[in-house]
Every structure is written in structure tokens, then in C-alpha cells.
Amino acid sequence: MGDGMSVLLRTIKAISLMFVSTELFAAAQMDLTPGVTAISQEVYELHTLILWICVIIGAGVFGVIFISIFKHRKSKGAVAANFHDNMTVEVLWTVIPFLILIGMAIPAAKTLIKMESPADDAEVTIKITGYQWKWNYDYMHEGFNYFSNLAQSSKDAVNSDNPKDREGINYLLDVDNRMVIPANKKVRFLMTSNDVIHSWWVPDFAVKKDAIPGYINEAWTIVPKEGVYRGQCAELCGKDHGFMPIVVEVKSEADYAAWVAEKKGVAAAAAAGDSKTWTMDELMAKGKDIYNASCAACHMAEGQGIPAAGFPALKASAIATGPVAAHLDIVINGSKVNPAMAAYGAQMSDADLAAVITYERNAWGNNTGDAVQPADVKAARK
Amino acid sequence: MSDDHHDHKPTGLGRWLFSTNHKDIGTMYLWFSFIMLFIGGGMAMIIRAELYQPGMQLVDPDFFNQMTTLHGLIMVFGVIMPAFVGFANWLVPMMIGAPDMALPRMNNMSFWILPFAFGTLLSTLFMEGSAPNFGWTFYAPLSTTYGPASTDYFIFGVHLMGISSIMGSINVIVTILNMRAPGMTLMKMPIFVWTWLITAFLLIAVMPVLAGVVTMMLTDRNFGTSFFEAAGGGDPVMFQHVFWFFGHPEVYIMILPSFGIISQIIPTFARKKLFGYSSMVYATASIAILSFIVWAHHMYTVGMPLAGELFFMLATMLIAVPTGVKVFNWTATMWKGSLTFETPMLFSVAFIILFTIGGFSGLMMSITPVDFQYHDTYFIVAHFHYVLVTGALFAIFAGAYYWLPKWTGNMYDETLGKVHFWISLVSVNVLFFPMHFLGLAGMPRRIPDYALQFTDFNQMASIGAFVFGGIQLLFLYIVIKCIRGGEKATDQVWEGAEGLEFEQLPSPAPFHSFTQAPEVK
Structure with a gap:
């Protein structure tokens, strides 16, 4: 102009x-x-x-x-x-x-x-996949990916009667794992979805693009200023549409490189976790975290579900207290009758699945005593 | 009138169930719309109550989604559209000098389908599992693969509404084209009749498209097709293209009859002929034609090619031209008139100003690069409530006050009418204006809970909503009071009123409008 x-x-x-x-x-x-x-x-x-x-x-x-x-x-x-x-x-x-x-x-x-100019000259490419109700960020050239969920502090505050609980925590605008990008570099975002349509929006970048199953959309940005930028899912995607924020942290080139190295280390450790045998306590502790991040939105923190909305209880349920094989099947491959139960086999490592299934089989009085190991998951994936 | 002694009405329930009379059917349409206004409005109150402060207090997120979905569907298909069909039924025969609608039995059927359609839709609230919870736009795959079981009832309800609308519009077109009194050429028709003629063509063009898209949903859900299922080779974006090919003309279906009503009222209270009659007709037709080539401006963020985004941006901007012409013509009609401000005029002037504000935000959103920021935020919520509430609904209020004396033979209570207007005017702006700010500040639409920085304006909007919702009970009281009695209306009703219904029919208008064709100069 x-x-x-x-x-x-x-x-x-x-x-x-x-x-x-x-x-x-x-x-x-x-x-x-x-x-x-x-x-x-x-x-x-x-x-x-x-x-x-x-x-x-x-x-x-x-x-x-x-x-x-x-x-x-x-x-x-x-x-x-x-x-x-x-x-x-x-x-x-x-x-x-x-x-x-x-x-x-x-x-x-x-x-x-x-x-709308093409972003072929981008130096960083991140594939963004929308899930009900979280984002997955896949750093395609670095070989790691992770999920970004609403922060636990916000989850705890949603139903609180005390408005003070919602103060000072970036209520509904904070996540457990931020997207991290380098400053002053062209970053390309590739958007897609695993289930329904979501829309990835960060107002400070003027980037809003729908994440659509079966499509890969493209957007790009160059952020000159380091800092933390927040946004939200902008397309109605079901029950927790209002609870899947986006947080992007822009770091200097050196800090970004250090972060990438650290993330690669975490990915390697996770791979190692798949081949070891875990104790019951380790499985339960890890399983609880994963459950709260990925399962509690529908099945609820105490496993009681929301039966009226079609989300079954896990507490004392036939699957969580019955044969392990059926439990592994529904978590890995998803439900054949209820699409709201996604196939988590593609989203989680063997160790994560082992931990969360162990947790579901032993929490809230389910007490089956089963400790599912990563090797069991690996065998069941076939 | 000499034919008053023919004015014997059937009595009892049968009068309504088997009615083939345009006035009785019009009355039923209007009451149906009124009842739906309170049901859909009640849902809006639940939405605004939950949004009064951050945190989830009253409902769970899934129920919140059911409320936004049903609120939208009811207001669009159950309130605005039936109200305009009610006006068409009452007024078209009186305005063109006909005894009744051309197809009276079909008229009966097109009304009586509606209670079943909405009964089906509302019954989903009482079903096991969730009622439709995917927004009134029901995007696939949220509504198909991921839709609750009750979605099939929703699809059936939409089919019924479509059948009703198509029959209603066939009736309007046949009546207008065949039953005009001698001398009533097309270019002498009242503007309201013109706008409805054009609206009826839009309805016939796009209702089958809506029926098509819900049928594709039905087969995707139940018969193994994959129209919108990416995993089966289908395309979720195609759903949006088909839906909005219906949806955008639908927007004009809800506003063109309002233009007609306002164009009848302004000249009456300005005591001056409508400025630019023929340009009003051409502008209405242009808007209708353009409405078919702008649908993708609802979907700028789906990842269209640049050429598509540019085309839809330019085509959309173009709509501002004929819409502007209408606003300028109304302004010129008022200019140097001899104005009085009875309730219908108050609502009409408010319509012009507030609808124009909705038009401005519409123009802003037509600009693709900026719309990336506005899209799916409260800015669009503010926009379409300005055009649909202070636009379409205000026109319905204006029209109701304007013709009630002709329909009932009694004047409504002018003081109460003015109270209704002023409280509605203030509260509706307290309700919807802050939503512009919320959207610009980054609050997405259709969320049951929000970050703390959005609290102030949400509270303002909620307070406005409670007042605006509450004051409509006064409107209900005013209407009932007017039906039951009051100062007798003259035949002309308003000093400046023109047209066959005011010049050649008594108040109240006889059961059969014109048994002999009137003379049109």
C-alpha cells in the first residue's frame, strides 16, 4: 500500500x-x-x-x-x-x-x-492433524510428533464453582505441549484431520485453515518476534470444540535447535520404552496421565462416561473387566459401531497403549490385576 | 362490500384442520411461527445463560451444541420462513385482487406438514443419546459418520420442511402469475408481491438441493455410500459446496420478503410514493441471481484455489451494489416526505439502519484475506443476527403491526407497540453489537465456554438477550389484545396507505377477499 x-x-x-x-x-x-x-x-x-x-x-x-x-x-x-x-x-x-x-x-x-503463494521454500514443515479434541504436530523432517492437549489446569477449572480457579492460568488458552517454531524462518503448516473437520487458527499470524479428513491444506508464516501466541479451533468439531486451544512458541534459531534435539531424545526414549518390561506401578502412573489427556474427555475422569450422550462408562464395563484381547482390540482399532471411539493404535506408542489399558483395567475398582506390557500391544497390533 | 353475506366461516376445529382459506392458513402460519419463536428463543436464552460467565455452569458442552443447532434450525426454518409464508397467504390475494390462493388444498397441506416436521425435529431432544449437535449447517462428517442416532429424524424433518416450502412457493407463483385482477400488470404489482414472486423461484431452485444433500447424508449414514466420507473416496468439502449452494439463496429467501414489507410501509408513513419502483424490482432480481454464484464465500478457509477465492470475493462484493440501491431508494422515499412514526414505521426505520450495519459487516467478510480472521468467530454471529433479527424479524414485527388492523378490524395498542419497539431496539443492540468486538478479539463461535478476556462483552450480550427475549412476551400480549378488541380500524387504516387491501377492502377484510375482480387503474 x-x-x-x-x-x-x-x-x-x-x-x-x-x-x-x-x-x-x-x-x-x-x-x-x-x-x-x-x-x-x-x-x-x-x-x-x-x-x-x-x-x-x-x-x-x-x-x-x-x-x-x-x-x-x-x-x-x-x-x-x-x-x-x-x-x-x-x-x-x-x-x-x-x-x-x-x-x-x-x-x-x-x-x-x-x-496464497506457495510455501515450497519453507525451512520447517509441520503437519498439523486435528483429532477430537486435540492437535498432533508432526515435524516431518525431524522425525518426531506429539499431541497438544488442553492444559490440565484449565480442565480442572472448567467445572469449578470458584471463578478464582480460572484466573492466571490462561484459561482455555493453554496446552500441555506447545508447538515450537523458529523466528524469522518460513514455516509451512500442512493441515489434515483424523476424524471430523477442525480449523487451525492463530490470529496473530492471520493463519486460519481447515483441517479436513482426506485433504492436506497448506498455509505458511514467518514470525519475526519471539514469544507465545495463542489461538483456538475455529470449526465446530463436536463436544469439546471449545476445549482444543493452540499455543505456538516462537524461539530463536539456537533455542529452536536445542528444543528439536531434546524432542528427538524424548522420541528415542519412548522407542526404548516399547521394548522394556514395566512394573505395575509404572504402568499405572503413566496410564493415568495418558487417560486424563486422551480418554477422560468422553469416558470421564472417574471412568463413569456420559451414557446419555453415547459415551459408555469404563468403570465395571464388560470390556475393561473382561478378556484383555477385546480391550486391546477396541483401543487399538477403534469401535466398529461407535465412530466416536477412535483407533488409538495410530496415535500412541506400544508403551502408551499398554499403560492406559492397564490403568483402565485396574482403576476405579476394576481391579483385574492385569498388567499389559508393550510386547502384548505389539502382538495385538497384527 | 356487497359480498359480506357470503362471509360464513366453518366452525370448530374443522375450520382450521381442513381450511382452504388463505386467511385462516395465513393465520396458522403466523401463529406457528410465533410459537416457534418462543421455543427457539428459549434455546437462545439457555445459550446466553451458559455464556454469562466463564466456566461450565448450567449445561454440558454436548447439550450446548444441541441448543445452538436446534436454535438455528428453528429460527431459520420454523420462524422466519413460515412467518413470511403467513404474510404471503394473507396479503398476496388481497394485494393482487384475487379471491384466494390458486391452490387452496395444497395450501392446507403445505401448512399442516410443518407441525409434523418440527414435531419430528424437536422429538430428538427426548431420544436416547444426543439430539442433533453439529450446528444448523450440519457439516459432514460430524453429522454423518459422527452424528448421533437422532440425525436420521433430523433428516426426515428437513425433508418435510422442504416439501412444505416447495408447495408453498408453487402456490405463490401460480397465484401471482394467474390471478391478478385485470389491469394489474407485473410492473404495477406491490413490491411485496414482487419480492415474494422472486423468493418463491429461489425456493423452488434450492429446496431440492437441500433435499439432495440430506438424502446423500441419509445414504452415507445407513446404506453404505461414501459421498462425504474421505475414507471411502468421498469428499467432505463437497458437502459444504452443496449445502451452501442451497444456503446462500436461502439467506435471501429470508430477507427479500422483508425488503417487500419495508417497501410497503415506508411510503405509507412518508405519505409519498416509493422512490424508484422499477429499480427496486431490478435490484431484487439482481440480488436473487447473484445469490447463486457466491456460495463459496462461506467456505474461504477450506483451502480453495486462489482463482476460486478471488472469484467468490468479487462476486460477493458485487451484491453490495443492488443492496445499496435498495437502501438509497428507501432513504429517498423518506426524504421530503411527511413523516409520522407509528410502530410499523419505527420498526421499518430501525430495519433500514440496522440491516445496513449487517450489510457492512457482510461486505467486510466478503474480503477473503480479512475473512480468514473473521471466519467462524462471533463477528459472523453478530453479522447474521443483524440481518436476521434486526433485519428479517424486525420486518416481521413491522408488517404485523402494519396489517394487524386490516386483519382484525381493530387497532393495536399504539403505546404498548412503541414500548415494545424501544425496548427491543435498545436490548437487541446491547445483545448483538458487542459480538462484533468478541469476534474481532478472537472468540470462536459455537463454544460453550470462553477465555476470561471475553467475559465483559459476553455478559453485556447476555443481559441484552434476556431483556430482548422477555419483551417479546409483551408483543404476544399486544397481538392478543388487538385480536380481542380495541379501537375500530378504518378501511384505509393508515392515512397514507395505498394498495387494494387498504383501498378496496373493509377492515377486517372479508373471509374471501375479492369475489369480483376489482378495478386497477
Whole structure:
């Protein structure tokens, strides 16, 4: 955008701030975020430009209506005029708005073309997979992936009667594992989904793209500023649509490299975990964490489920207290009759599955005494 | 009128069950819509009560989703559309000088399907498992593979609604094209009749598309097809294309008759002819035609190619032109008139201003790169409530006040009408205006709980909602009071009223409108 336009925009912004910032809602954000990327700032300028075009046209039209309301009242002795047709004005108020629209469309198209430019030159590629109700971030060239769930602090606070429990924890906007990307590098996001349609949105990057099963969508960003940026799933995806936030941490190049190395180590340790034999206590402790992160949304923390909504209880259930083979089958391969029960075989390691199944078979009074080992899971995967 | 002695009505329940009379059927449509307004509105109250503060207090997230889904479906298919069909039934024969609708038995059937359609839909609330919980847009695969068992009842209900709408629109088209009084050429028809003629064509064009998409859902769910199932070679995005090919014209189906109502009312209270009659007709037709080539602006984020995004952006922006023409024409109609502000006029002026605000936010969202930020946030919620509540619903209120005296023979209570207007006007803006801010600040739509920074505006919106919802009970009281008595209305009702229903029919209008064709100059 040219110099003239940015001067105009700055003036407009200054005027608008006078109205907005003094009021009652000084604390609450009322306008779109300018964001932190070049693209998001361009989007913000477009938004501001079009908003003010609308405000000016609105002020004109509403002004005429209000003048009419006050001046042309019967009670003030106004007598109705006779005109009811005028070709010239009809043509004028068709053509002028059309020209204004062209004026809007040109900068809009320019920005859009930039946003949709291919990201083949990206230095980092992350495949984002939406799940009910969490995100998986797969660093394709680094060889590791992990899930990002709503933080436990928020989960604990959702049903709390004490509003203080929701303060100071970035309520509903915090996760257990953040996405981490390097600053000043082009990062490509590839979005897809494992179940229903989700939408990955970080307002500060002006990136919102649907994650659709069977599709791979692409978006990209270059974030110049280190920091933590938050967003949410933007497409209704079922019960916990409101509870799958997105947190992206932008690190310096060196910190990012260190983080990648650490993550690779964790992945290697997880692989080692698949080949060892675990004690019951280890399985139960690990299983509880995994259960709370991945299963409790439907089956609930105490295994009671929400039978009315079609989410069965695990406590004293036929599967969790019956033969181990059937239990392994439904967790690894999903339910044949209820699609809400996903196939977790693809989402979790052998050790994770062993731990969570052990937990389900022994928690809440299920007490089967079965300790399922990673080797059992491996055998059952066939 | 000399034919008053023919005015014998059937009595008892049979009068309503077997009615073939356009006025009785119109009345039933309007009462049906009114009842649905309170059911759908009650759901909105549950939604706003849960959103009054952060944390889950009253309902669980799944029930919240059921409420947003049913609220949307009921308001669109059960309130706005039936209300306009009610207006069409009452007014089209009176306005074109016909005795009744052209196809009276089909008229009866198209109404009586509706209680069954909505009975089916609402029965899902009492079923085991969940009621439909995937939003009124029921995107696949959330509604197909992952939909609750009750989804099949929802599909059946939508089929019934579609059948009803198609029959209703066939009736309107046949009536308008065949039963106009001699001399009533197309370009002499009242604008309300024009807008309904165009709306009826839109309905016939897109209701089968809706029927198609729910049928594909039905076979995906029950008969092993994979239209929308990626794992079977299907395409979930195709669902959205088909749905919005219905859905966008549907938006205009809900607003064009409001344009018609407003275009009848403004000239009456300005005591001045409608400015630019023919450009109003052409603008309405242009909006209708454009509505078929803009559907994908609802789906900018699905990952369309750049060319598609550009095309749909430009086509959508174009709609601002004929819509602007309408607003300018109404303004010019008021200009240098001799204005009075009875309740219908108050609602109509509010309509022009608030609908235009909804139009502005619509224009903002047509801009693809910026819509990536607005999409699926409270900004869109604010937008479509401005066009549907302060747009369509306000037009329905305006029309009800405007024609009630003609329908009942009694004036409504003007003071109460004005109370209803002013409280509605203030509360509806307290309700919906802050939603713009919520959306811009980043609050997604359809979430049962939110981060703390959204609390202030949500509380404001909820308070507005409770007042706006509550004050509609006053409207119910005003309508009942008017039906039961009140100051007698003159035949012309309003000083500046024109048109056959005011100039050639007494108040209340006789049971059969025109048994002899009136003369149209």
C-alpha cells in the first residue's frame, strides 16, 4: 500500500483510539489484532480500511435518514413532495458504489495473492492433524510428533464453582505441549484431520485453515518476534470444540535447535520404552496421565462416561473387566459401531497403549490385576 | 362490500384442520411461527445463560451444541420462513385482487406438514443419546459418520420442511402469475408481491438441493455410500459446496420478503410514493441471481484455489451494489416526505439502519484475506443476527403491526407497540453489537465456554438477550389484545396507505377477499 494510504490509516487509527481506549472496556480487546507477521499486519490494515469506508458511507446514509426523521415530520408541518423516480440518481448510486468496491478489491486481491503463494521454500514443515479434541504436530523432517492437549489446569477449572480457579492460568488458552517454531524462518503448516473437520487458527499470524479428513491444506508464516501466541479451533468439531486451544512458541534459531534435539531424545526414549518390561506401578502412573489427556474427555475422569450422550462408562464395563484381547482390540482399532471411539493404535506408542489399558483395567475398582506390557500391544497390533 | 353475506366461516376445529382459506392458513402460519419463536428463543436464552460467565455452569458442552443447532434450525426454518409464508397467504390475494390462493388444498397441506416436521425435529431432544449437535449447517462428517442416532429424524424433518416450502412457493407463483385482477400488470404489482414472486423461484431452485444433500447424508449414514466420507473416496468439502449452494439463496429467501414489507410501509408513513419502483424490482432480481454464484464465500478457509477465492470475493462484493440501491431508494422515499412514526414505521426505520450495519459487516467478510480472521468467530454471529433479527424479524414485527388492523378490524395498542419497539431496539443492540468486538478479539463461535478476556462483552450480550427475549412476551400480549378488541380500524387504516387491501377492502377484510375482480387503474 502506498504512502498516502498509510498516512490515512494512521490518522484513522489515532481517531479511533480516542473513542475506544477511554471507555469502560479499556481492558477488553475490541478490534482485530494487528498480529506479528507482515501478512497479519497487512490484513489488519485492510480490515481498518474497509471498516472506515463502511463507517463513512454509513455516516452519510444514516445522516440523511436522521435529517429526514427530524426535518420532514408531519408534526412539523412537512408536506410530502411528489418525486418518485430519477434515472440520474439511480445510475449514480449504482456506479459510485461499484467504483468504491473496485477500490477495495485491488488491495484485497494483492494481499490474498501473497497469502496464497506457495510455501515450497519453507525451512520447517509441520503437519498439523486435528483429532477430537486435540492437535498432533508432526515435524516431518525431524522425525518426531506429539499431541497438544488442553492444559490440565484449565480442565480442572472448567467445572469449578470458584471463578478464582480460572484466573492466571490462561484459561482455555493453554496446552500441555506447545508447538515450537523458529523466528524469522518460513514455516509451512500442512493441515489434515483424523476424524471430523477442525480449523487451525492463530490470529496473530492471520493463519486460519481447515483441517479436513482426506485433504492436506497448506498455509505458511514467518514470525519475526519471539514469544507465545495463542489461538483456538475455529470449526465446530463436536463436544469439546471449545476445549482444543493452540499455543505456538516462537524461539530463536539456537533455542529452536536445542528444543528439536531434546524432542528427538524424548522420541528415542519412548522407542526404548516399547521394548522394556514395566512394573505395575509404572504402568499405572503413566496410564493415568495418558487417560486424563486422551480418554477422560468422553469416558470421564472417574471412568463413569456420559451414557446419555453415547459415551459408555469404563468403570465395571464388560470390556475393561473382561478378556484383555477385546480391550486391546477396541483401543487399538477403534469401535466398529461407535465412530466416536477412535483407533488409538495410530496415535500412541506400544508403551502408551499398554499403560492406559492397564490403568483402565485396574482403576476405579476394576481391579483385574492385569498388567499389559508393550510386547502384548505389539502382538495385538497384527 | 356487497359480498359480506357470503362471509360464513366453518366452525370448530374443522375450520382450521381442513381450511382452504388463505386467511385462516395465513393465520396458522403466523401463529406457528410465533410459537416457534418462543421455543427457539428459549434455546437462545439457555445459550446466553451458559455464556454469562466463564466456566461450565448450567449445561454440558454436548447439550450446548444441541441448543445452538436446534436454535438455528428453528429460527431459520420454523420462524422466519413460515412467518413470511403467513404474510404471503394473507396479503398476496388481497394485494393482487384475487379471491384466494390458486391452490387452496395444497395450501392446507403445505401448512399442516410443518407441525409434523418440527414435531419430528424437536422429538430428538427426548431420544436416547444426543439430539442433533453439529450446528444448523450440519457439516459432514460430524453429522454423518459422527452424528448421533437422532440425525436420521433430523433428516426426515428437513425433508418435510422442504416439501412444505416447495408447495408453498408453487402456490405463490401460480397465484401471482394467474390471478391478478385485470389491469394489474407485473410492473404495477406491490413490491411485496414482487419480492415474494422472486423468493418463491429461489425456493423452488434450492429446496431440492437441500433435499439432495440430506438424502446423500441419509445414504452415507445407513446404506453404505461414501459421498462425504474421505475414507471411502468421498469428499467432505463437497458437502459444504452443496449445502451452501442451497444456503446462500436461502439467506435471501429470508430477507427479500422483508425488503417487500419495508417497501410497503415506508411510503405509507412518508405519505409519498416509493422512490424508484422499477429499480427496486431490478435490484431484487439482481440480488436473487447473484445469490447463486457466491456460495463459496462461506467456505474461504477450506483451502480453495486462489482463482476460486478471488472469484467468490468479487462476486460477493458485487451484491453490495443492488443492496445499496435498495437502501438509497428507501432513504429517498423518506426524504421530503411527511413523516409520522407509528410502530410499523419505527420498526421499518430501525430495519433500514440496522440491516445496513449487517450489510457492512457482510461486505467486510466478503474480503477473503480479512475473512480468514473473521471466519467462524462471533463477528459472523453478530453479522447474521443483524440481518436476521434486526433485519428479517424486525420486518416481521413491522408488517404485523402494519396489517394487524386490516386483519382484525381493530387497532393495536399504539403505546404498548412503541414500548415494545424501544425496548427491543435498545436490548437487541446491547445483545448483538458487542459480538462484533468478541469476534474481532478472537472468540470462536459455537463454544460453550470462553477465555476470561471475553467475559465483559459476553455478559453485556447476555443481559441484552434476556431483556430482548422477555419483551417479546409483551408483543404476544399486544397481538392478543388487538385480536380481542380495541379501537375500530378504518378501511384505509393508515392515512397514507395505498394498495387494494387498504383501498378496496373493509377492515377486517372479508373471509374471501375479492369475489369480483376489482378495478386497477
